Each structure stands twice: as C-alpha cells, then as structure tokens.
Amino acid sequence: MAKGVMIVAEQRDGALRKISFELASTARKLADQSGDEVSAILLGAGIEGLAAELGKYGVDKVFVGDNAALEPYVTEAHAAVTAQIVKDNDPAIVLFGASVQGKDLSGRVAAKLAGGLATDCTDVKLDGGNLVAIRPMYAGKCFGEVVFNSAPAMASLRPNVFPAAENAKAGAVTKVDVAVxxxxSKVLEVQKDTSGKVDLTEANVIVSGGRGMKGPEGYAILEELADVLKGTVGASRAAVDAGWRPQKDQVGQTGKVVSPNLYIACGISGAIQHLAGMSSSKCIVAINKDAEAPIFTKADYGVVDDLFKVVPELTAVCKKLVA
Ligand SMILES: Cc1cc2nc3c(=O)[nH]c(=O)nc-3n(C[C@H](O)[C@H](O)[C@H](O)COP(=O)(O)OP(=O)(O)OC[C@H]3O[C@@H](n4cnc5c(N)ncnc54)[C@H](O)[C@@H]3O)c2cc1C
Structure with a gap:
C-alpha cells in the first residue's frame, strides 16, 4: 500500500535550492500527522554531501542519484529517474517545487506515472489521511481544493509560500543506482545570470516597476531601493515588452509567480495577469499616481503620488533605518 511523503529536492551548482527546504518542512508536517516517513529524491553529480542538509529539515531518507548524465538538469533523464524511484518506493504523496525546474519536471513525471498532479499549490492538508491540495485558479480570482483518485497524489508547491523550518533528524542516505x-536531448550551453541578485522566485523583497517608470533609465531608483532592502527588481510585462527590462524579470501570468515577504509595485496598474504573479506576496505596497488603479485593491499599503518623488524618499528613509 502506498505510504509516506516523498519530495523531489532541487539543487543547482552543488547547492540545495531554498524550495528543497520548503518542500522538506511541508512534507514533515504532513507526515507527522499521518505518522509516516519523509523521503527525498536528490539528483545530480557529486551531490551526495547535500543529503545530510535535507535531514536537518525533517527528511528521514534521501535517495541520491549521482550520475554525470544528471548534471546539468535535463528533463528527459531527470523525469525517467524520478519516476523510477517513485515507482520503486510507492509513496502516497509526492511533492515538487512549482519552480521553473519543478514545473518542467512534475508534468513529465506525472505523465509517466499516469497519476494526478495539482500544480502551483499555495496550501496542502490531509483529510482522512488523503492529500488535499489548494491552488489558485482563474489568475488568482478563487482557490480550488484538489483531491486525488490516483496514487501517488502529486502536487507542486509555489516557492516562498511554505515556511522552511529546521527539524533535526539524522536523515539516512540511500544511494540508488541510476541507470540513465x-x-x-542534451544541454549545449547554460547561460547564467551574472547579476549576483537573488532569483525573483526566491527573493524576500521585490521592487517592481511598470510602464510608469517611463523608460529603462527610470529603473535606477528601483535598483537603489532594492539594494538597500537586499531585494531584487521585477517588472510588468509592459516594461518587458518595451525592452526596458529582460524577460527573466517579468512577474505575472506569463512571467514568474513570486511570493516575497514584501512586494513594492511602482507605476504598475495591477492588470489581472500581473496580479496572478504576485498576489500571494505577504505584504504588498503600491505606488501609483492614479488612485483608481486596480493594484490598490490588492495592496496592504498604498501611496497615491508620483513614484519619481516617493521612491527616492522611501530609499532615503530605508537607508537610515538599516544604517
Ligand atoms: C495573455 C496575457 C498575458 C499577460 N501576462 C502578463 C504578465 O505575466 N505580467 C504582466 O505584468 N502583464 C501581463 N499581461 C499584460 C497586462 O494585461 C497589462 O497590459 C500589463 O500588466 C500592464 O503593465 P503596467 O501595469 O506596467 O502598465 P499600465 O497598465 O500602462 O500601467 C502603468 C501605471 O503606471 C502609473 N503611473 C504612470 N506614471 C506614474 C508616475 N510617475 N508615478 C506613479 N504612477 C505612475 C499609471 O497610473 C498606471 O497605473 C498579459 C496580458 C495578456 C493578454
């Protein structure tokens, strides 16, 4: 009988990604309710040493697939190995990250296992021992509760939404033979972001700008505020389409879905497609000179004024506070 909660951990360049700890902590919480075990799949090359870190977040057992063919990430190889490990171990629940990599992988694995997958979930719970996944629908206008009639129940969790809490366990490391x-397909080239900034999906603070920034040079004031707050700069699609910011900065339905602790929207009207990407942020601040802009319906704090006046003042105050 299917039993236990399994997570599919993510690492990049030999370091576990934050989502891995969020998955481990969430799985631990679920498994504690059902008295089950938490296991993790960790794939890559030369990554065995990372398994112990997962143990700190409550993982009991780590299946490590260490093979040169699994580094860097390739959908085909990772999906095949992940599906095989799931099949061999028969967990009741499998959790992925709804990260770029997790979104790519989870659909393939679900298809290979012919199982149900609830994507981009913002909450999960157990009902009578069965997984119930809660996910935003219709660009965040409502939330749906997903139940599963196939095993394993699979869900991908939105990054930065689920807390990661240490929960010391001595996770046993089981090395699995991975036949790849x-x-x-093979990766020909990896173009790395050299900005040194935290990826938007993992950022605690995002200062985002839209068409109201007037042009690419307008973003200098957002960069300055983001630097003071140790954050990352995001953008609306209008700004990206205008060529003011790179596509990787786009927040929204066709960009990245983000859930920082603080999202400061500057000169962004709040179209439904933008809200779909940021409305799960914990605190939203909107700066817009139009008091009727829809962004204010989602904002915890709103400033109706010219952003070119407000942002530098805000930066000056923040500088004093962090000094
Ligand atoms: C299929 C589809 C997918 C889409 N996906 C996305 C997506 O992923 N992300 C996304 O963002 N959009 C997306 N869009 C586009 C979306 O519908 C909006 O067009 C876009 O979000 C608008 O961007 P904006 O808010 O920057 O611009 P605008 O709507 O033009 O708003 C600019 C705002 O700036 C304010 N402003 C101007 N000057 C100042 C100033 N000096 N001080 C203060 N405020 C000022 C204005 O009052 C206005 O509210 C998508 C659309 C479609 C059809």
Whole structure:
C-alpha cells in the first residue's frame, strides 16, 4: 500500500535550492500527522554531501542519484529517474517545487506515472489521511481544493509560500543506482545570470516597476531601493515588452509567480495577469499616481503620488533605518 511523503529536492551548482527546504518542512508536517516517513529524491553529480542538509529539515531518507548524465538538469533523464524511484518506493504523496525546474519536471513525471498532479499549490492538508491540495485558479480570482483518485497524489508547491523550518533528524542516505538511458536531448550551453541578485522566485523583497517608470533609465531608483532592502527588481510585462527590462524579470501570468515577504509595485496598474504573479506576496505596497488603479485593491499599503518623488524618499528613509 502506498505510504509516506516523498519530495523531489532541487539543487543547482552543488547547492540545495531554498524550495528543497520548503518542500522538506511541508512534507514533515504532513507526515507527522499521518505518522509516516519523509523521503527525498536528490539528483545530480557529486551531490551526495547535500543529503545530510535535507535531514536537518525533517527528511528521514534521501535517495541520491549521482550520475554525470544528471548534471546539468535535463528533463528527459531527470523525469525517467524520478519516476523510477517513485515507482520503486510507492509513496502516497509526492511533492515538487512549482519552480521553473519543478514545473518542467512534475508534468513529465506525472505523465509517466499516469497519476494526478495539482500544480502551483499555495496550501496542502490531509483529510482522512488523503492529500488535499489548494491552488489558485482563474489568475488568482478563487482557490480550488484538489483531491486525488490516483496514487501517488502529486502536487507542486509555489516557492516562498511554505515556511522552511529546521527539524533535526539524522536523515539516512540511500544511494540508488541510476541507470540513465542515452538521452535524446542534451544541454549545449547554460547561460547564467551574472547579476549576483537573488532569483525573483526566491527573493524576500521585490521592487517592481511598470510602464510608469517611463523608460529603462527610470529603473535606477528601483535598483537603489532594492539594494538597500537586499531585494531584487521585477517588472510588468509592459516594461518587458518595451525592452526596458529582460524577460527573466517579468512577474505575472506569463512571467514568474513570486511570493516575497514584501512586494513594492511602482507605476504598475495591477492588470489581472500581473496580479496572478504576485498576489500571494505577504505584504504588498503600491505606488501609483492614479488612485483608481486596480493594484490598490490588492495592496496592504498604498501611496497615491508620483513614484519619481516617493521612491527616492522611501530609499532615503530605508537607508537610515538599516544604517
Ligand atoms: C495573455 C496575457 C498575458 C499577460 N501576462 C502578463 C504578465 O505575466 N505580467 C504582466 O505584468 N502583464 C501581463 N499581461 C499584460 C497586462 O494585461 C497589462 O497590459 C500589463 O500588466 C500592464 O503593465 P503596467 O501595469 O506596467 O502598465 P499600465 O497598465 O500602462 O500601467 C502603468 C501605471 O503606471 C502609473 N503611473 C504612470 N506614471 C506614474 C508616475 N510617475 N508615478 C506613479 N504612477 C505612475 C499609471 O497610473 C498606471 O497605473 C498579459 C496580458 C495578456 C493578454
């Protein structure tokens, strides 16, 4: 009988990603309710040493697939190995990150296992021992509760929404033999972000700008505020389409879904497609000169004024506070 909660951990360049700890902590919480075990799949090359870190977040057992063919991430190889480990171990629940990599992987794995997958969930709970996944629908206009009639129940969790809490366990490391068939695809080149900034999906603070920034040079004041708050700069699609910011900065339905502790929206009207990407932020501040802008319906704090006046003043105050 299917039993236990399994997570699919993510690492990049030999370091576990934050989402891995969020998955581990969430799985621990669920498993404690059902008295089950938490296991993790960790794939890559030369990554065995990372398994102990997962133990600190409550993982009981880590299946490590260490193989040169699994580094860097390739959908085909990772999906095949992940599906095989799930099949061999028969967990009741499998959790992925709804990160760029997790979104890519989870659909493939679900198809291979012919199981149900609830994507981009913002909450999970157990009902009679069965997983119930809660996910935003219709660009965040409502939330749906998903139940599963297939096993394992699979869900991908939105990054930065679920708390990561240490929960000391001495996670046993089980090395699994991974047979990787000759892949039909291979990574030719990896273009790395050299900005040194935290990825938007993992950022605690995002200062975002839209068409109201007037042009690419307007973003200098957002960069300055973001630097003071140790945050990252985001953008609306209008700004990206205008060529003011790179596509990787886009927040929204066709950009990244973010859930920082603080989201400061500057000169962004709050179109439904933008809200779909940021309305799960814990605190939203909107700066817009139009008091009727829809962004204010989602904002915890709103400033109706010219952003070119407000942002530098806010930066000056923040500088004093962090000095
Ligand atoms: C299929 C589809 C997918 C989409 N996906 C996305 C997506 O992923 N992300 C996304 O963002 N959009 C997306 N869009 C586009 C979306 O509908 C909006 O067009 C876009 O979000 C608008 O961007 P904006 O708020 O920057 O611009 P605008 O709507 O033009 O708003 C600019 C705002 O700036 C304010 N402003 C101007 N000057 C100042 C100033 N000096 N001080 C203060 N405020 C000022 C104005 O009052 C206004 O509210 C999508 C659309 C479609 C159809």
């Amino acid at each position: 068939d000759a892949p039909k």
